[in-house]
Structure formats: structure tokens, C-alpha cells
Amino acid sequence: MRKLVVFLLLFSSSLSLFGQETYRDLSTENWQFHQEGKSEKYKANVPGTVHTDLLQNNLIPDPFLEDNEVKLQWIENENWVYETNFDITNKELQHQTIQLQFNGLDTYATVYLNETLLLDANNMFRIWNIDVKNKLKKGNNSLKIIFYSASRKGKDLAQQLPYTLPEKERVFVRKAQYHFGWDWGPRLVTAGIYKKIQLHFSNHGYIENCHIQQKKLTKEQAHLLFKTKIWSNKKGNFIVQIENHKREIRLEKGFNTLEFPYEIEEPKLWWCNGLGEPHLYHFTIQLYDKKKLLSEKKETIGLRNIEWVQEKDNSGKSFYLKLNGIPVFMKGANYIPPHSFLPEVSTENYTNLVVQAKNANMNMLRVWGGGVYADDAFYNACDANGILVWQDFMFACAMYPGDTAFLNNVKAEITDNIIRLQNHPSIAIWCGNNENDEGWHNWGWQKQFNYSKEEKNQIWKDYEKLFHELIPATLNETLGENQYFYWPSSPSIGWGKKESLTQGDSHYWGVWWGKEPFEMYTQKVGRFMSEYGFQGMPPLSTFKKFTTNLNWENPSIKVHQKHPTGYETIDEYLVRDYKKPSSFEEYVYVSQLLQAEGMKTAIEAHRRAMPYCMGSLYWQLNDCWPVTSWSSIDFYGNWKAFHYQAKRSFERQLISFEEKNNIVDIFGINEDLSTFYGQLKIELIDFFGRVYWQYETSSFIHPNSSNILNSINLTTLPQLNPNHMFLKVTLDNSGQKKEGIYYFVKPKDLQLHQPDIRFEYLSNHQIKITSTTLIKNLCLEAEDIFFEDNFFDVLPNEPKIIQASKEIKDLKWYSLNTVQ
Numbered sequence: 034m035r036k037l038v039v040f041l042l043l044f045s046s047s048l049s050l051f052g053q054e055t056y057r058d059l060s061t062e063n064w065q066f067h068q069e070g071k072s073e074k075y076k077a078n079v080p081g082t083v084h085t086d087l088l089q090n091n092l093i094p095d096p097f098l099e100d101n102e103v104k105l106q107w108i109e110n111e112n113w114v115y116e117t118n119f120d121i122t123n124k125e126l127q128h129q130t131i132q133l134q135f136n137g138l139d140t141y142a143t144v145y146l147n148e149t150l151l152l153d154a155n156n157m158f159r160i161w162n163i164d165v166k167n168k169l170k171k172g173n174n175s176l177k178i179i180f181y182s183a184s185r186k187g188k189d190l191a192q193q194l195p196y197t198l199p200e201k202e203r204v205f206v207r208k209a210q211y212h213f214g215w216d217w218g219p220r221l222v223t224a225g226i227y228k229k230i231q232l233h234f235s236n237h238g239y240i241e242n243c244h245i246q247q248k249k250l251t252k253e254q255a256h257l258l259f260k261t262k263i264w265s266n267k268k269g270n271f272i273v274q275i276e277n278h279k280r281e282i283r284l285e286k287g288f289n290t291l292e293f294p295y296e297i298e299e300p301k302l303w304w305c306n307g308l309g310e311p312h313l314y315h316f317t318i319q320l321y322d323k324k325k326l327l328s329e330k331k332e333t334i335g336l337r338n339i340e341w342v343q344e345k346d347n348s349g350k351s352f353y354l355k356l357n358g359i360p361v362f363m364k365g366a367n368y369i370p371p372h373s374f375l376p377e378v379s380t381e382n383y384t385n386l387v388v389q390a391k392n393a394n395m396n397m398l399r400v401w402g403g404g405v406y407a408d409d410a411f412y413n414a415c416d417a418n419g420i421l422v423w424q425d426f427m428f429a430c431a432m433y434p435g436d437t438a439f440l441n442n443v444k445a446e447i448t449d450n451i452i453r454l455q456n457h458p459s460i461a462i463w464c465g466n467n468e469n470d471e472g473w474h475n476w477g478w479q480k481q482f483n484y485s486k487e488e489k490n491q492i493w494k495d496y497e498k499l500f501h502e503l504i505p506a507t508l509n510e511t512l513g514e515n516q517y518f519y520w521p522s523s524p525s526i527g528w529g530k531k532e533s534l535t536q537g538d539s540h541y542w543g544v545w546w547g548k549e550p551f552e553m554y555t556q557k558v559g560r561f562m563s564e565y566g567f568q569g570m571p572p573l574s575t576f577k578k579f580t581t582n583l584n585w586e587n588p589s590i591k592v593h594q595k596h597p598t599g600y601e602t603i604d605e606y607l608v609r610d611y612k613k614p615s616s617f618e619e620y621v622y623v624s625q626l627l628q629a630e631g632m633k634t635a636i637e638a639h640r641r642a643m644p645y646c647m648g649s650l651y652w653q654l655n656d657c658w659p660v661t662s663w664s665s666i667d668f669y670g671n672w673k674a675f676h677y678q679a680k681r682s683f684e685r686q687l688i689s690f691e692e693k694n695n696i697v698d699i700f701g702i703n704e705d706l707s708t709f710y711g712q713l714k715i716e717l718i719d720f721f722g723r724v725y726w727q728y729e730t731s732s733f734i735h736p737n738s739s740n741i742l743n744s745i746n747l748t749t750l751p752q753l754n755p756n757h758m759f760l761k762v763t764l765d766n767s768g769q770k771k772e773g774i775y776y777f778v779k780p781k782d783l784q785l786h787q788p789d790i791r792f793e794y795l796s797n798h799q800i801k802i803t804s805t806t807l808i809k810n811l812c813l814e815a816e817d818i819f820f821e822d823n824f825f826d827v828l829p830n831e832p833k834i835i836q837a838s839k840e841i842k843d844l845k846w847y848s849l850n851t852v853q
Contacts, residue, residue, distance in 0.1 A: 054235035054328045057125075059133075059176070060226070062117040069112035069179065080376040082139065082225040083113045083180070096373070097658050098579050100592040102219045109184045109222035116177040121169050128234040129266050131169060135161040137228025140208040141181040147174055156207040157227075158406060158427060158446045160453075165232075180224040183208050190434075196488045199478045200431035207442055210403040210429050211370065216596045217653070217662035221373045228376075238265040238284060239328035243318050244455050245295075246513060247336060255300040255336050259293040260513075261318060263328075272321040279321075302357050303335025303458045304419060305396040307685055307704060311335060311419035313458070335416060335458025341518045349535025352560040353647030354421070354461060360737065362640065362647050362704060363421070364683045365390065365397035366654035366665065367564060368411075370404040373657045380410040386655060387414035389666055393676055394683035397421040399523075399563060399650050402467035403429030406450045415459035422459045423563070423650070425523065426504060428466035432473060435495025443499065444507055451511045463508060465500035465521040468540065475527035523563050533559060538648070540564035544631065545602060550609065554635040555691060558642045565635055566652035568596065568603055569628025569675055570621045571659060571667035572814075578669070579659045583617050594661040603627065603661075610779045614852050622847045624661075625674035626780070626810050629824060632665075632675050636682040637689040641700045643739045651679070674812070674824035686734065688742075688762050688773025695747045697775060699762055701734035709734040711766035713742055717750055719758045720786060720807040722829030726751050732764060747777070756784045759807075761828070774826060785809055785850040790827070792844065798837040800844075802827055809849040815841050 059079075066077040066086055075090040087093040087108065094101045125131070133146070137157065144152040146168050154161055187202030198204050203213040214220030233239075241262040249256040259275060265284035273282050275293060282291060301312040312335060319329040340355040354361055371386060372378045390398055398415065400407050402425030415422050426447060433439070454460055472478060473496065479489055500521045508517050525537030533539045539559030543549040545567050554565070570576075573583070580589040585600075594600055607613060607627050614620045632651060639649035656668040665676035681687075686709055687702040703709045713732035717725045732742045745760065747753060755777030762773045776783065786806045793801040802811070808827035813820050813835065821836040 053326045054233065054239045057232040057234070059117070059119060059230045059232060062119045064115060064117045064226075066113055066115045066225075069114055077115055077225075078376070079115070079117075079226045079230065080137070080228050082223040082227060082374045082376060084108060084221060084223055085374050085377065086225070096219065096221055099589040102221065102592060106220065109220075109224075110182050112182060113180045113224050114177065115180065115226060116175065118173055118175050121171055121174055123171050125232075125234060126169060126171055128236055129166075130233075130235045130239070130264070131164070131166045132233040133163045133165045134231050134233055135163075135226075135228075136230070137226070138178070139180070139223055139225055139227045140183045140206060141186050143179045143181070145175075145177045145179075148177075156442050156446050157209060158207060158450060159442075160449045162233075176230075178226065182222075183224065184213075184222050194434065196484060196492075197482055198432050198434065198492070199472065199476075199482070204431045204433050205439075207427075207446060209370065209375075209405045210427065210431075211657065212373070214595070215403065216599075217660055217664070218369075218595060218657050219373060219660075223374060225376075235264075235328060237267060237269075237322065237327060238263060238271060238320055240318060240320050240330045241288065242452050243330050243332055244452070244512070245316070245332055245334050246516060247334075250300065250302075250336055250338055253299065255297040257295040257297065257334075259295055259316075259318065261291050261293065263289045263291065263320060265289060271327075272323070274319040274321060275316060297336070300336045303337040303416075305356055305361060305421050306391050306419035307394065307396055308356065308359065308361065308419075311417060311458070313416060332456050333413075333416065334456050337458055339461050339518070341462065343536075348645065349532070349560070350537070351644075351647070352537055353644070356421075359706065360644065360647065361396065362643050363397040363561070363650065364636075364640075364648075365395040365399070365420070365650045366679075367401050367650055367652045368398045368407070368654050369401050370407075370657050371655050371668075375405065375408075378408070380408075383408055383410040384414040385670065386666070387411065387418055387420055389670075389672070389676070390420055390654060391418045393665075393680040394685065395420065395679075397423060397461070397648070397650060398654065399423035400425055401429065401653075402427055402464070402523075406454070409453070412454060412457045412459060416457055420459060421461040422457070423462050423464060423523075424454070424460050425464045425467055428469060428500075430468045430472055432469060432478070432492050432496060433499060435491075435498045440499065440503055444503055447504060447507050448511055451508060455512060461518070463504075463517055463519050464523050465504050465519070467523055469496065469500070470522035471524055471527040471540070475529055528557075536560060538563040542566075544635070548602070548605065551606075551631040551634045554631075555638040558638055558646050560646060561648035562635075562639050562646065563648065563650045564652045566663035567606070567628050567631045568599055568624075568661060568663050569673050570603070570624040570661045571656075571664075571669075571673065572625075572671050573618055573621050574814075574816075575659050575667050575669055575671060576621070585617065593659060599661060606631070610781060611849075612781045612852060616853070619847065619852050622812060623849075623852060625812075626824065626849070628663075629674035629678035630780070633678050633682050636679065637687070638691075640682070640687060640702050641689055641691060641739050643702070672819075672823070674810070677823050677825070684771075686764075686771045688764060688771050690760075690762075690773065690775040692747075697745045697747060697760065699742045699744065699773070700739055701732070701742045701764060701771075702739045703734035704737060706736050708736050709764070709766055709771075711764040711769075711771070714763045714765070715743060715745065716761045717753070717758055718761055718829070719754065720784070720829060721805065722831075725753075725758070734764075753777075756782055774828075780809065780849060783809065783849070788848055788850045790846075790848075794841065795834070798839055798841065800835050800837060800841060801832055802835065803830070803832045805829055806850075810847075812847040814845040814847075815843060 064077040064079045065074040067074045077086045138154045140157040142154040187206040190205035244260040246258040320327045344351045524540040526533040528541045538561040639646045653663045656664045659668045685704045689700045691698045710733045714729045716727040760775040764771045789805045819838040
């Protein structure tokens with residue numbers, strides 16, 4: 034049962050209304066582009082970018098292939114002109130309101146309609162709506178957009194300050210920061226119409242937007258408030274209908290904001306992945322003149338209570354999320370834009386990426402602040418799959434100007450995006466920026482740029498105006514009080530400070546940047562780990578897509594690694610733990626194992642520490658081009674060994690190990706809300722499957738917690754040969770088995786044997802794998818085939834069945850047993 038209650042003054046008025054609002058997509062018109070100053074014109078795709086249009090017309094080589102990126106830097110310094118012609122009918126001109134809407138112009142653009150200046154755009158993240166009722170004409174109309182070099186514009190703006198800001202020109206440009214290059218992405222400073230352009234026709238009134246506020250939520254009832262913004266050309270009486278409930282309303286000329294209380298009986302809650310169904314409610318809000326439909330909006334919401342808990346305790350201050358009253362350990366990753374050229378990404382691409390996160394047992398993704406506010410398809414997929422979103426605003430790793438023009442531009446930007454995203458149940462937190470606060474206090478900028486005391490004060494004052502004043506005030510204005518949680522900067526404290534591990538969120542980069550061993554992950558555990566990571570190379574198939582020369586001397590291999598010492602760092606860690614392969618092919622494979630094992634150490638240390646630690650979001654989920662990076666899924670959607678390991682380490686019940694002083698503690702981690710009981714079996718087994726010792730007892734894992742199931746003193750284990758044995762631990766709950774394997778030494782010290790491996794192809798694209806000896810980190814490869822599990826260990830004399838996505842042909846495999 035649903036009840037709609039509306040309290041509004043009503044009176045009659047005579048209005049001649051005709052026709053529902055309509056949209057006309059101008060992106061489908063015949064667009065052309067050319068370099069400013071040159072006469073030859075070429076076909077353009079809208080939405081698109083100048084780089085992809087140049088490529089389509091065979092004017093440049095593919096920026097992602099070989100070392101072409103380096104050769105294409107000239108593009109960012111030119112201005113580019115896009116133009117089209119379109120016809121307008123007399124019927125279209127008769128509409129009372131006609132708006133030209135630009136959903137995404139990248140970035141500095143002057144727009145001319147019929148040779149009359151219409152708009153000067155200066156923000157990639159804004160939506161631009163222009164009234165063109167009196168600027169259009171019947172018949173042929175011309176639209177021309179000149180895109181100016183964002184790079185040169187940023188440099189010009191930088192010159193206007195008496196001091197230099199970190200990261201120079203990019204901080205002045207309201208554009209995707211990663212386009213200027215990052216330590217995982219190319220410098221490809223794009224320009225163009227990267228989102229749809231459309232004409233919006235309406236008569237007398239239309240619904241601008243509708244914010245559905247959740248005022249109160251109990252098991253019995255949900256109290257909602259539909260805050261609806263409506264445009265009307267005249268005063269008058271109209272009808273608003275929400276689902277099957279109609280009410281007459283009074284509209285004044287101009288914008289009207291109306292509030293409609295709404296109740297849902299016995300509401301179904303929205304839950305994140307692993308806790309329950311992410312139930313969604315779908316609403317249609319319609320505006321009528323009597324029986325004539327004028328406008329409608331469709332909105333989808335989920336009903337949930339989100340609370341971020343920060344309470345003082347003996348260790349510092351907690352930082353965790355409660356969903357519908359339940360403390361939830363956040364498991365996930367940092368998400369970056371999935372392409373350097375955003376129009377190349379389809380709705381299916383966004384959905385698949387979110388589903389791959391869900392399939393790896395994640396429940397949160399962080400939209401990182403150096404990219405873009407993600408596409409609607411991304412948030413829709415998060416809503417539908419129960420993936421919570423940590424949403425950064427688009428500022429990263431820099432300090433930004435604080436002049437009035439810049440702040441006003443940012444305010445419009447964040448207002449547009451808050452309104453666009455406001456009804457998504459997946460959004461759990463709004464965060465001001467990525468690492469700006471930490472960078473200012475810990476990265477040496479103040480010394481590097483030799484700022485005076487006055488300059489330091491001004492830069493920090495500008496920081497506070499933006500992240501401590503403007504953004505939270507705009508959130509409050511747009512969403513309302515108590516309707517959001519705002520976190521000014523991630524991390525809240527830099528990773529070199531002790532307090533970073535006792536309160537707030539933490540970015541721990543002692544591993545990788547600090548060259549500390551993976552074992553430090555077990556010691557450096559904070560309250561909420563929102564960034565940490567280690568690089569791994571993508572599969573060999575990805576290298577083969579951008580180069581034909583697979584050796585370390587190939588410049589293309591180096592161009593597709595953006596960290597200045599990336600390969601050297603991988604190599605330094607690799608020789609600590611693994612035997613260094615002699616071939617490029619096997620090095621790629623082992624680098625993935627290195628990344629997976631290092632990240633396993635981190636993730637499981639975080640999970641063992643719950644409830645002290647209640648979040649583990651690694652860097653990073655995905656790539657924007659083919660590259661060696663921190664990602665667990667490469668640019669082409671291939672799962673690295675790391676993503677398979679993340680899936681295992683993020684399971685709801687997990688057996689994990691920690692060794693100190695010859696004592697191995699066996700942890701059980703359980704995220705269910707009920708106790709996980711079972712028969713605990715611990716076995717000491719050699720690499721041929723012989724059992725030397727075993728122990729059994731009943732045990733259990735407490736609900737929503739981590740606890741030690743048992744402890745093993747290694748000095749008491751009979752005939753222990755650490756180089757040729759492992760511990761196998763099983764917790765069997767009536768056939769629901771949770772298994773963990775513990776090796777006593779590093780992979781390079783394992784005395785592995787030549788594999789005695791057999792593959793048996795079963796029905797339904799399954800493969801049965803058996804071996805008489807331990808096979809370490811078996812990797813299966815077959816063209817265009819996805820394996821449900823991979824890079825796994827095959828235990829001696831224990832068959833393992835793997836599901837493939839389709840019929841397997843020409844199977845290839847690797848294992849540590851055969852690495853030379």
C-alpha cells in the first residue's frame with residue numbers, strides 16, 4: 034500500500050497546452066571537424082574525441098599501439114572546429130520552450146548557432162542548457178563549436194598566479210586530470226563533444242529534476258519526500274502524478290520546487306552484495322494539463338540506512354559503515370575511467386566492469402578523484418548489483434586555485450553532478466579530493482616550490498574554501514541536511530604518520546613507493562584502508578595487441594609502463610620471493626603471481642584485523658589503456674592473477690594465516706550474521722600428498738567477525754620439511770567447506786617437482802585437473818575463454834574441476850613448477 038499526501042494551494046487558470054516534451058538528438062547529424070587554420074574537413078563522430086576522429090580518418094596512428102603516444106603530443110596544442118547543419122520544422126518552432134543541451138563538452142569551447150555566439154564553455158563536467166527558442170529558424174540551421182587547447186589554456190591561467198601550484202596547468206582546467214598523464218595512464222589531452230547534444234522541446238511546463246529524500250525508514254514504513262523542480266511558462270493549475278496518485282498543483286511562472294510526501298508500507302531494503310538483495314523501487318513522475326501529458330521523469334531508488342561511525346576507542350577512533358544497522362566490512366577497489374577516450378566505453382562495458390567486481394565478492398568501489406564523475410550506466414549497475422560507491426569529487430594529487438571564477442565554476446559542476454547522482458542508493462560517501470591534504474602536508478611541495486609564508490597561507494586558505502566550505506555547503510543546499518556523509522580528503526592523514534593507522538581512512542604506500550617488504554602489510558593496518566597496491570604485468574595477449582616485439586629493449590614496452598621505476602620495482606620485489614624467469618613470457622606470468630601474493634597479504638591482514646579495520650579498497654580495479662599497472666583487470670577485461678586472488682581473499686568465509694615466532698595462527702573470518710560452525714581439520718602434507726600429521730576438532734567463526742580457530746607451534750610438527758610441505762586447513766560445515774593452504778617458505782624456496790598433470794574434458798565446458806604432485810599456481814590459457822578460477826594450486830591426488838566459458842581448444846598452461 035502506498036499513500037500520497039500533498040499539501041498545496043489550488044486555484045484554476047485557463048492555459049492552452051499542447052504536446053508532451055520531446056528530445057531530438059543532434060549527435061546523429063552529419064558532423065565534420067578540422068584543425069583550426071586548415072581548410073580540409075573530415076567526418077566526425079559525436080559523441081567522440083579529436084583523437085578518435087583523427088584515427089578514424091587515418092590521419093594518425095592508433096595512440097595505444099607501439100610508442101605512438103609519444104608522437105601524438107602535438108594534438109593537445111591545436112584548436113579544433115566541429116560543425117554540422119540541421120533542419121528545424123515549423124512544428125518544432127511552435128514549441129513554447131526550446132533548449133539546446135550539451136551534456137559534455139571537453140573542455141574550452143565556443144559555440145555558435147547560426148553564426149551567433151551562444152556559449153563559452155569551460156568545464157568538461159558541466160551540463161550546459163541554452164534557451165534557443167528565438168535563435169533557431171525554420172529550415173537549415175548551423176552549429177559550430179571551436180575547441181581550444183586545454184593544455185595551452187591551463188598554462189596561460191597558471192601564469193596569472195604569482196606562484197606555481199603543484200601539477201601546474203592541469204589544476205586550472207576543469208577537465209579529467211588523468212588526461213594529462215598519470216603513473217598508469219598516457220598523456221592524451223583530449224577535446225571534443227564527448228557526450229550527447231540534444232534539443233529539448235516543451236510546452237508550458239516540464240519537470241527539471243526530482244530528488245527523492247528518505248526521511249524515515251523502519252520495518253513497517255518508509256517515509257519519502259519527492260522534492261520536484263518544475264518549470265512553468267505561466268501561472269496556472271496542473272496535475273502531478275506519482276505512480277497512480279494524482280494531485281492538482283499550483284505553478285508560478287519560472288522554476289517551482291514542490292514537495293510531495295510519500296509512504297511505502299512494509300518496505301523492502303536495499304542491501305550490498307553478500308548481505309541480501311539490492312531491492313530497487315521504480316517511480317514515474319508526470320506533469321499533466323488535465324489529461325494531456327506534458328513531461329515525465331523516471332527515477333529509481335533503494336531504501337537503506339547508511340551511517341558512518343567514528344567513535345573514540347582505546348586505539349584511536351573507528352571509521353566504518355553501517356548498512357541498515359549492520360556494521361559491514363567494505364571489500365573492493367578504486368575505479369578509474371575505463372578508457373582514455375570516454376565515448377569509446379559502452380553501457381555494456383560499464384555494466385560488465387561492475388559485475389566483475391561483484392563476482393570477486395566486492396561490495397564497494399571508489400570513484401577516484403583524478404578521473405571523471407562516472408557514466409550513468411556505471412551507477413545504475415552499482416545500484417542493481419549491490420555495490421556501494423565511495424564518490425570522490427574530481428580533484429587529485431594537487432593544490433587548486435581559489436579565485437571567485439574558479440569556485441563558481443566548480444560550484445556549478447558539483448551541483449550538476451550531485452543532482453544527476455542524488456537518487457542512487459549505491460552512493461555511500463562524498464569525498465572532496467584524492468590526496469590533496471596529504472600532498473600538501475607530506476610530499477614536500479612547500480619546500481620544493483619555496484613558498485613564502487604568505488603564499489603558504491593563501492594556498493591553504495584556497496584549499497579550505499573549496500573543500501571545507503564550498504563543497505559541503507553545496508551538498509547541503511542540494512541534498513538537504515542529514516542526507517549525505519562528506520569526507521573532505523582521502524586519506525585523512527598521510528601514510529607516514531602514526532595517526533594514519535589509528536583513525537580515519539588510510540592510503541598505505543610503504544609497500545611499492547617505500548620498497549618495504551610485503552610482510553609490512555601485516556603491521557601497517559589502519560581503520561579503513563582506502564588505497565594500497567602493487568603492480569603486475571597484464572597477460573601476454575595484451576602485450577601482443579600493442580606491439581609485435583616482446584623484449585625489454587622495445588621502447589613500446591617501456592612506454593606502456595608509466596611509473597618512472599615501475600619495472601625496476603617489480604624486479605626488486607620479484608627476486609625477493611621468486612626465481613627470476615629467463616623468458617619475457619614467463620616473467621609476465623610470475624609478475625602476476627607476485628602482485629597477487631602481495632595483495633593477498635594486504636587484504637587478508639585487513640580482514641583478520643576486523644573490527645579494528647573495516648575496509649580494504651585496493652588500488653586499482655581497471656585500466657584506461659593497455660599498460661603494466663596496479664590493476665587487477667586489464668584494459669581488455671582480462672583478469673590478472675590478482676583479480677582471481679581478490680575473489681578468494683574477499684570470500685564471505687575465509688581461512689587465513691599469520692605466523693609470528695614459529696607460531697602459525699589460523700584465523701576464521703565470517704561476514705555472515707550467524708555463527709559458522711564446522712569440523713576443523715589441520716593436515717601437514719608433502720608435495721606428493723603424504724600426510725605426516727593431522728588434527729581434528731570442532732570449531733566455529735563468530736558472526737561478522739574474525740577470530741583465531743587454532744594455533745600451530747611449528748617446532749612441534751613431526752618431520753617438518755618447510756621446503757617440501759604445506760598445511761592444509763579445512764572447516765567443514767555440513768558439506769560447506771572452507772579451505773586454506775599455508776606454505777612455510779617463499780615460492781622461490783619451494784622444492785617443486787616436474788608436473789605430472791592430466792586434463793580431462795567434461796561436459797558443460799568443464800575441465801578436470803589431477804596431479805600426483807603439487808602444481809603451484811597453475812595458469813590456464815585459451816583464446817577468448819574465461820576460466821571461473823585460475824592461477825590456483827592443484828594439490829597432489831585431489832582432482833580440481835574448473836568451469837570454462839565455452840568449449841576449450843588449444844589449451845596452454847603455466848606453473849611455477851616449470852619456470853626456468
